[in-house]
Amino acid sequence: MSTGFRINNRGKVASKELVDAFAVLPVANVSDAMARMTAAGPTLRPMHASGGMAGVALTVKSRPGDNLMLHKAIDMAVPGDVIVVDGGGDLTNALMGELMLAYAVKKGVAGFVLNAAIRDADAFVSTNLPTFAAGVTHRGPYKDGPGEINVPISIGGMVIEPGDIMLGDSDGVLCVPLADAQAILSRTQAKQDAEAKQMQAIAAGTNDRTWVDATLKKLGCAFPEN
Numbered sequence: 255m256s257t258g259f260r261i262n263n264r265g266k267v268a269s270k271e272l273v274d275a276f277a278v279l280p281v282a283n284v285s286d287a288m289a290r291m292t293a294a295g296p297t298l299r300p301m302h303a304s305g306g307m308a309g310v311a312l313t314v315k316s317r318p319g320d321n322l323m324l325h326k327a328i329d330m331a332v333p334g335d336v337i338v339v340d341g342g343g344d345l346t347n348a349l350m351g352e353l354m355l356a357y358a359v360k361k362g363v364a365g366f367v368l369n370a371a372i373r374d375a376d377a378f379v380s381t382n383l384p385t386f387a388a389g390v391t392h393r394g395p396y397k398d399g400p401g402e403i404n405v406p407i408s409i410g411g412m413v414i415e416p417g418d419i420m421l422g423d424s425d426g427v428l429c430v431p432l433a434d435a436q437a438i439l440s441r442t443q444a445k446q447d448a449e450a451k452q453m454q455a456i457a458a459g460t461n462d463r464t465w466v467d468a469t470l471k472k473l474g475c476a477f478p479e480n
Contacts, residue, residue, distance in 0.1 A: 259400035261326065267310045267417035268432050270334065272439070276430060277308035279442050281423045283449070284430065287441035294367070294427050295410030297343070298386045301372055307384030307422035309336035309364030311414050311429065316401040318344035318370070321354075323401030328354060330403065333362030336384075336420035338429075340407040341370030345389040347396065348373035359383055367420060367427050369409045386427045 276284065285292065312335045314327045319341075327337050337358070341349055350366070352374035358366070365384035371391045372378060378385050404416040412429055414420070419430040430438055455461035470477075 258402065260402050260405075261323075261330075262402070262404035262416070264312065264404045264416045266432065268419045268435060272435055273308050273310060273334065273419055275439055276419055276421055276435075276442075277306065279421075279439075279446065281306075281421050281425050281428050283445050284421060284438065284442045285428055287438050287445055288428075288430070292412050292428060293410060294369070294412045294429075296426065297388045298367065298369065298409070298427050299388075300422070300424060301375060301378040301385045301387050301390070303379045303382045304424075305382065305384060307336060307365035307386070307420065307427075309334050309420055311335075311416055311418045311420045312337050312403070313405060313407045313414055313416050314339040314401065314403055315405055315407050316341050316349065316370075317399065318342040319347035319349075319396055320398055320401065321349040321395040322397045322399045323403055324349055325354070325397070327403050328358050328361060328363065331358070331361050331363050334364050335362075336365045336367060337363060338367040338407065338409070338414050338420060339370060340409055341368060343369050343388055345371040345391055347371065347393045348391050349395050351394070352377035355381055355383060355385075365420070365422060367409070367422065384422055386422050 314323050316323050349370040368387040371389040372387045373392050375390045406415050414429045418432050421428045
C-alpha cells in the first residue's frame with residue numbers, strides 16, 4: 255500500500271468501559287488533567303444541538319475538499335466509533351451532509367470531528383449526532399482521493415492515533431491517548447472530587463480565597479496603602 259492512499263486495519267482500541275468512564279466527565283477537566291497542553295483549537299465547534307461525545311477514534315486523512323475516504327470510513331465504522339478527519343482545515347468544500355449523516359446514524363457512529371466543513375447544517379442540529387467541524391458551506395465535495403484511513407493524524411497540533419478516546423462537549427474536542435488513558439482518568443476523577451468540595455464551600459460561604467492575595471504578593475504586585 256502506498257503512503258498517501260491506503261487503508262489500514264486498526265490495532266488496539268479503548269474499551270467501552272473506559273470510554274464510558276470518560277463520557278461523564280467535562281472535557282475541560284480532562285484537559286486540565288492533561289496539563290492543558292492538548293487541544294484541537296477553537297475553530298472546531300459543535301454543529302449538533304446539544305450533548306457530549308465520547309468514542310473510539312477512527313482516523314481519516316483526506317485531501318482538502320475530497321470525501322472519498324470519509325465515505326469508506328463510515329462503511330468501516332462500528333458502533334461507538336468517532337470518525338476524526340484531518341481535512342486540512344479547508345472550508346471551500348463540505349466533506350459531508352445530510353445523506354452521509356443519516357447513514358452514519360444507522361451504522362451507530364458515536365460522532366464526527368472534522369477539520370473541514372459540513373453542509374445541510376439544519377440536519378446536524380435536528381439529528382443531534384455529536385459533530386464538531388470547522389465551518390459550513392453549501393459547496394459539495396469531490397470523490398477522487400487520495401487519502402488514508404487508520405493512520406496518525408494531527409488537528410491543530412493535537413495528535414490522534416487510531417483507537418484513542420475522542421471526547422467533545424460545548425467547550426470543544428479532546429483526544430485522550432489510549433496509552434495514558436487510565437492515568438488521565440484517575441487524575442480527572444480526583445479533580446472532579448476536589449471541584450465538588452469547592453462548590454459546596456462556595457455555597458456555604460466558606461471557600462478560602464486567601465490564595466489570590468498570596469499569589470499577587472509573591473509576584474510582587476503593589477497593594478494600596480490602608
